[in-house]
Amino acid sequence: MKKELKGVRNWFLYFIRTFKKGDCLTKLCFFIMGSSNLLRGQIAKGLAFLAAEIFYLYYLITIGLSSLAGLATLGTKQQGMVMDEELGIFVVQQGDNSMLMLLSGVVSLFLTALFLVIWRASIKAGYEAQQIKEQGKRLPGLLEDICTYFDSKIHRTLMALPLTGILLFTVLPLFFMILIAFTNYDHEHQPPGNLFTWIGLANFKTILLSGDTISKTFWPVLGWTIIWAVFATLLNYLGGILLALLINRKETKCKGLWRTLFVISIAIPQFVSLLVVRTMLNNDGAVNALLRELGIIADTAFVPFLSNPSWARITVILVNLWVGIPYTMLITTGILSNIPGDLYDSARVDGANQVVIFFKITMPYVVFVTTPYLITQFIGNINNFNVIYFLTGGGPISLDYYQAGKTDLLVTWLYKLTTGTKKDYSYASAIGILVFILSAVFSLISYRRTASYNREEDFQ
Amino acid sequence: MKKMLMLLMVFLVVLGSFAACGNKNEPTGSNSGGDDLNGGTNSDEATPTQAGSTEVTDVTLKVWAPQEEQEILKQMCETFKAAHPQYNITFDYGVVSEADAANELQKDPAAGADVFAFASDQTATLANAGILYPITLNAEAVKDGNSNASVQAATVNGQLYGYPFTPNSWFMYYDKSKYSEEEVLSLDAMMAKDLGAGVKNFSVDINNSWYISAFFFAGGSTLFGPDGTDPTNCTFNDANGLAVGNYLIDLAANPKFLDDQDGNILTAFVNGSLAAACSGTWNAEAIKEALGDNYAATKLPSIKLNGEDKQLSNFADFKLIGVNSQTINPIPAMELAEYLAGEECQKIRYEARSIAPTNLKLAGNPVVLANPAVAALSLQSSYSTLQSSIPQMGNYWTPAEAFGTEILNGTVTKDNIQQKLDDMVSSILSTIG
Numbered sequence: 079m080k081k082e083l084k085g086v087r088n089w090f091l092y093f094i095r096t097f098k099k100g101d102c103l104t105k106l107c108f109f110i111m112g113s114s115n116l117l118r119g120q121i122a123k124g125l126a127f128l129a130a131e132i133f134y135l136y137y138l139i140t141i142g143l144s145s146l147a148g149l150a151t152l153g154t155k156q157q158g159m160v161m162d163e164e165l166g167i168f169v170v171q172q173g174d175n176s177m178l179m180l181l182s183g184v185v186s187l188f189l190t191a192l193f194l195v196i197w198r199a200s201i202k203a204g205y206e207a208q209q210i211k212e213q214g215k216r217l218p219g220l221l222e223d224i225c226t227y228f229d230s231k232i233h234r235t236l237m238a239l240p241l242t243g244i245l246l247f248t249v250l251p252l253f254f255m256i257l258i259a260f261t262n263y264d265h266e267h268q269p270p271g272n273l274f275t276w277i278g279l280a281n282f283k284t285i286l287l288s289g290d291t292i293s294k295t296f297w298p299v300l301g302w303t304i305i306w307a308v309f310a311t312l313l314n315y316l317g318g319i320l321l322a323l324l325i326n327r328k329e330t331k332c333k334g335l336w337r338t339l340f341v342i343s344i345a346i347p348q349f350v351s352l353l354v355v356r357t358m359l360n361n362d363g364a365v366n367a368l369l370r371e372l373g374i375i376a377d378t379a380f381v382p383f384l385s386n387p388s389w390a391r392i393t394v395i396l397v398n399l400w401v402g403i404p405y406t407m408l409i410t411t412g413i414l415s416n417i418p419g420d421l422y423d424s425a426r427v428d429g430a431n432q433v434v435i436f437f438k439i440t441m442p443y444v445v446f447v448t449t450p451y452l453i454t455q456f457i458g459n460i461n462n463f464n465v466i467y468f469l470t471g472g473g474p475i476s477l478d479y480y481q482a483g484k485t486d487l488l489v490t491w492l493y494k495l496t497t498g499t500k501k502d503y504s505y506a507s508a509i510g511i512l513v514f515i516l517s518a519v520f521s522l523i524s525y526r527r528t529a530s531y532n533r534e535e536d537f538q
Numbered sequence: 539m540k541k542m543l544m545l546l547m548v549f550l551v552v553l554g555s556f557a558a559c560g561n562k563n564e565p566t567g568s569n570s571g572g573d574d575l576n577g578g579t580n581s582d583e584a585t586p587t588q589a590g591s592t593e594v595t596d597v598t599l600k601v602w603a604p605q606e607e608q609e610i611l612k613q614m615c616e617t618f619k620a621a622h623p624q625y626n627i628t629f630d631y632g633v634v635s636e637a638d639a640a641n642e643l644q645k646d647p648a649a650g651a652d653v654f655a656f657a658s659d660q661t662a663t664l665a666n667a668g669i670l671y672p673i674t675l676n677a678e679a680v681k682d683g684n685s686n687a688s689v690q691a692a693t694v695n696g697q698l699y700g701y702p703f704t705p706n707s708w709f710m711y712y713d714k715s716k717y718s719e720e721e722v723l724s725l726d727a728m729m730a731k732d733l734g735a736g737v738k739n740f741s742v743d744i745n746n747s748w749y750i751s752a753f754f755f756a757g758g759s760t761l762f763g764p765d766g767t768d769p770t771n772c773t774f775n776d777a778n779g780l781a782v783g784n785y786l787i788d789l790a791a792n793p794k795f796l797d798d799q800d801g802n803i804l805t806a807f808v809n810g811s812l813a814a815a816c817s818g819t820w821n822a823e824a825i826k827e828a829l830g831d832n833y834a835a836t837k838l839p840s841i842k843l844n845g846e847d848k849q850l851s852n853f854a855d856f857k858l859i860g861v862n863s864q865t866i867n868p869i870p871a872m873e874l875a876e877y878l879a880g881e882e883c884q885k886i887r888y889e890a891r892s893i894a895p896t897n898l899k900l901a902g903n904p905v906v907l908a909n910p911a912v913a914a915l916s917l918q919s920s921y922s923t924l925q926s927s928i929p930q931m932g933n934y935w936t937p938a939e940a941f942g943t944e945i946l947n948g949t950v951t952k953d954n955i956q957q958k959l960d961d962m963v964s965s966i967l968s969t970i971g
Contacts, residue, residue: 385943475936
């Protein structure tokens, strides 16, 4: 953390240092980008920097400044309707659209950040040109400069496209959506008819502390999310290891056949098996019909696999085993065949039985290798949208909750908040941020404490 | 010295380029969705065309309709185009169902259709979000031509926001061989009849808030006050509501009752193990096929509460044609919407797809009444309760569904029902924060 902060400080300090060290041309290029290169003979390079500056200033004057001002207010003028007597219709008085203003504000912030990076690059290039001149060397021409991008700077060339893609399609939208959490963009403030505005941390207060319907929903749903993640992860993990051990035993015949059988459940798309199970477990589904036929339950009764809260919670955990165990089995199979056989031999010579061997040799080895996998699985299960959505849809919904059901995880609940009848984007965004904090804190703490992180050189 | 001169020159060049920018100080087209953040653009607002002017104006209209309607939609639009020589219209058709229209429009109203079909339960949401254009052209003719309930469903705060074209509600289908016309008048009589082992007498989707309300309205409870405009009032938990709740518990526990889920009524009708079920015209074809000659439909039955027969009263929902407030051609768009929801098009829809009309002339037409499902829908519509169009209505669906779910899974019992009803009502009336 300290290192990163120092890096940021140095990044900005660079400007001051260079300004002190530079000659008058380098100083000038702080204001007129590229001038140092231009006047020392690197025409193309200088012009490119100058063009970037002109473009940015032009953008700022035409759109940028009003976008940034709009980002601060998120709109002041509401859409109105004025009756036009002559035409006999209302004429729409276009108002401000808060959402589009937020978006264009975010875009202008990004362009400003990009400009800062280019500005620094231009200063750096200007100062380098000064240094090369001072050393009495010849400045590289345009072709030589371009060639370096396929030689010593090839990493930049290769990274340019993926980086642009990530910035445009991931980071920018993400930033925009994070900002929504600090506004009141909910079902009562829908553009274009209404404005929404900045309200700071009020959404987080409402969700965590208010004791209103939404916070009465948040804590129980969070509790269930963690219970689900713990059970789903641990049971899948243990089940997978046991299955792998069973198949790996010397006495087991046709190992390939067994593995194939279990892997087939991976071959079927997850949502297909989940939807099939959902119809099977209905109150009048195949499983209940079978139980009736066998006389286990009365002719009109049913086991409420998915319609009773406690049953449904147990059902989703069990069905998830069907989907998850084969993956762990595959991973552990590889690890088990890696354990040195002489460890087992010496254990047997010392008179250890199967149970002791399992707990003293097999488990430590497997746990050591798979802890990072376990953490990823746990975080994945906190956000396990598929299983819950396809199996119960979060149901059975409950009177105690706001737009949520008894098997809803935070992630499916926020899905309902954004796509349901209510468009509570701000709350959903706040919940998303809370989930992220939860996952990030948990994974950082646990990962740093794992043996595989601290003692990487063991087991080599 | 030479350097200094150079410097000065560069400086002048840069200044000059700024001055050049300063001169043409008009916003270029938006590049980031930030179009024109300081009020209305004048370039965007085409002057609305005067009805009756002689010159031909170019108009582009984007029209959304569900998949099943695309073919007749194109015919209807072409007819409209021929009838209005003063416009040179280019149509842009999109496939969006009535249920999804509101969602799609809320994503980006400016990119949405100019004219679209949507379900009336979305009227309030869309009107409050400023997406629906208030209808003022020929509004009186629209109000007089269609059934009163349908006009009410399209009205928010006294202002018409859409053109109704079909009722979208539910009634009862039944098997003629199992019930007489007399028996289907009372649900209690239906449930009392023994139809043999393995046959269910009646099915309704109890854990669906759209259906469960019919029981509460039958008992005389109100949602958001008698006229549906009071967001702080709901009487589902009064003495009437309590009687209804107990009735629902008994109904759900009755072995002859089948809860409608995942289309199980169709299978049950096909194999003869169900005598009556509640659904809408969207299932008419399938149920007709399943029941064959025994196919029949009628209004919803009455239920016995505290010894009195009370008629089940469903939500009066409709499908409407709306106009997007962001449209740049409001008048042609309104004229098209009016035509698409008018008598002529309602007739075309009825003939092509058995869509029931809201137009008063058509609804009384004997040809239309010959279709059992459409007739049942019309018959039931006089017993319907208007669905509230206030924003708070959005809060009704989930708690009511939860109540139905808890009745079915036995969480609600006769001991805790009052508590559960109170919970439901407080959820319906709750505000987030």
